Amino acid sequence: MKRNLTVKGMAALALALAAPVAMGEVSVEEYRAMLADKDANPGFLVIDQGEVLYKTKRGPKNASLEKCDFGLGPGKLKGAYAQLPRYFKDTKRVQDIESRLLTCTVTLQGFDEAEIKKKTFADQRYNETNTDIEMLAAYVAYQSNGMRINPPLKHPAEKEARKVGEAYFWNRHGPMDFSCATCHAEDGKRVRLQNLVNVYNKKDIQATMSTWPTYRVSHGVARNMQHRMWDCHWQMRTPDIEFGSPATTALISFLTHQAKGGTYDLPGMKR
Amino acid sequence: MAEPMRIRATMAGDVADVKVLMNHAMETGLRKDAKTGQLVPAHYITEVTASVNGTKVLDAGMSGGISKNPYLGFKVKGPKAGDKVVVNWVDNKGDKNTAEATIG
Known part of the structure; x- marks a missing residue:
């Protein structure tokens, strides 16, 4: 009994x-x-705002961003994001969409880089609306919707960024001795109910990379990869990683190359 | 100034499927500013109306319980492709916004 x-x-x-x-x-x-219902995705509101911002003359030089070169030539937006990150001759480094936008707002519009870097992300705790650079990234990225993820890997700097990015991905650091790989190198890991992407699982990483920039419902704003990098570092309790820094671009290069061949499905929408 | 809305309206049989995205902070009035400790004043949409070719088809009350950047989807029987949908909202501060779309 x-x-x-x-x-x-x-x-x-x-x-x-x-x-x-x-x-x-x-x-x-x-x-x-x-x-997944695109018609219900408020990310489109952000894209619309980004478009207006992109075409508006602003800054000390009173210029729009319409001549910004994202790698396919000045003003050529269609498909440009699908081929980022890439090496840029003028800045002599590998840049992703956000760091390139930063370059253009400085060189074309005359904004102060340090000033923009003070506030790159909207703070959801204050119910803020997207920052300019978040809106711009969402708009420019959307111009590659439906295209294959295809970052170039010809220039030595591009090869280096990919390699450095992978090394950094595995590098354990910070007060909790975490690396990106602690959470993102195995199938089936999760934080609470949030499934975590395995960067070495092609399907997984393609599903992730193809849906950024993304509208974060819990933040009420559109987020970009730079924010994701910053947020992951915050979660690992490291100091703030610098916006558009070589470390972030190398990481994003590595992640984008892992997802090569996936199809951009933008804007994404996540919890 | 209120940011523009986005409307998508498509016919599915004899029913028009209308999807509206509104740009609004939707402050509940219950949230405290983390820096000052003061309540953030309420700021949310109170009424949404929609009309098809000038005839009102929807009149909805909203309050602080609706998320930021609200999405509203509804179905209307009767309209034809090419008809005009107009959506209006008013918020508790008296701000207004209007947008229109053609049913496709």
């Missing part, structure tokens, strides 16, 4: 432990399907 009760008790306990996880995954799946 006693044994019977114990077995029953254990079965109930096992159920109790298993059920929340299973139910959680189902409801998250449903939620994701709803998030």
